[in-house]
Amino acid sequence: MDATVTLYDWAAGALAVRDDCEVVETELLAADSFLVASGRALALGLHRQRFAESAAEQGFDDPAALDAFWEAGVALLPDDGRWFPRFELVRARDALRLRFRLRTAPPLGTDLVVATAARDPRQVPHLKGPDIDRLNVLRQRAQRDGAQEAVLLDGGRVSDGTTTALLWWRGETLYAPPFEFARVDSVSARTVRGVAAALGVPVEEEAVRPSELAGVTLWAVNALHGIRDVTVWVDGPALGHDPARTAAWRSRFAALARPLR
Structure with missing residues (x-):
């Protein structure tokens, strides 16, 4: 089963579903993902820390915005089902942008x-x-x-x-x-x-x-x-x-x- 994805842009202090009509070439600078199953995740703090450190190294210098972005992304995660969200820092039109992908998790393996x-x-x-x-x-x-x-x-x-x-x-x-x-x-x-x-x-x-x-x-x-x-x-x-x-x-x-x- 293919994963379903909803893409959100961070703007004006909030996450909004991205306008699919907007075609903008982007460069992925930092990303972090983790499994969410029935509203639970493992080592969420470590993922948050790694993403923040990567974003800072890539030139994103607003830690307060980064914290708010992360909290907003976590707030969107459902309490049921399995999900594999991705937090992103991208470069688009020579500007740094934060994006969030809400993705269903693919099948898991052992x-x-x-x-x-x-x-x-x-x-x-x-x-x-x-x-x-x-x-x-x-x-x-x-x-x-x-x-x-x-x-x-x-x-x-x-x-x-x-x-x-x-x-x-x-x-x-x-x-x-x-x-x-x-x-x-x-x-x-x-x-x-x-x-x-x-x-x-x-x-x-x-x-x-x-x-x-x-x-x-x-x-x-x-x-x-x-x-x-x-x-x-x-x-x-x-x-x-x-x-x-x-x-x-x-x-x-x-x-x-x-x-x-």
Whole structure:
């Protein structure tokens, strides 16, 4: 089922449904999305903080307007159903504008097939938003190869997915790519690491080539699907799987969702 989308512009201190007759070329500068299910969302404060920091870095210098915009967007979110809203900062006609997309959530999954991206086209890899279209092209190419997601490399080492962050297990230790690698600071990965800290699970950084992940349990995490088990790496390493651990952590992750209001 295709998602339905309503686009709102922020103007004069309020959100208004955008006039579809207005055709304006825009450049996406910052974006943030999260799953809303039955009026509950996970780590909403972290998403808000990341969007505010990205917008400020991109030149939006009115934090009061940004706060009001965010609150107005959250107020539009229904208390029933599943939604995947997106808060945006765009450049249109050489001016910065705030926009909000109220989108129904697509079907959710529990597993994922990946393939290695042939290149990394990102121009602003540490910000969420500017490279979304470029990453979507990579993901579409991966889909033609039988995968659902492309894995980005940094100097030949595993860095990120086009729409996910990657984490993996070696024994009782959870691993992540080094923080200095070029990638967005994933709210979902931060949440998983927080769960690990609460449980006393060691978390380490590791710079690895895809071949060095042979046999590990590999997770792809994001704000839409939560934790997904990577079942197959096309033309890549044969992965291990721990269904019981993955199911338990998916439940812990989902349990952190809180009411929007």
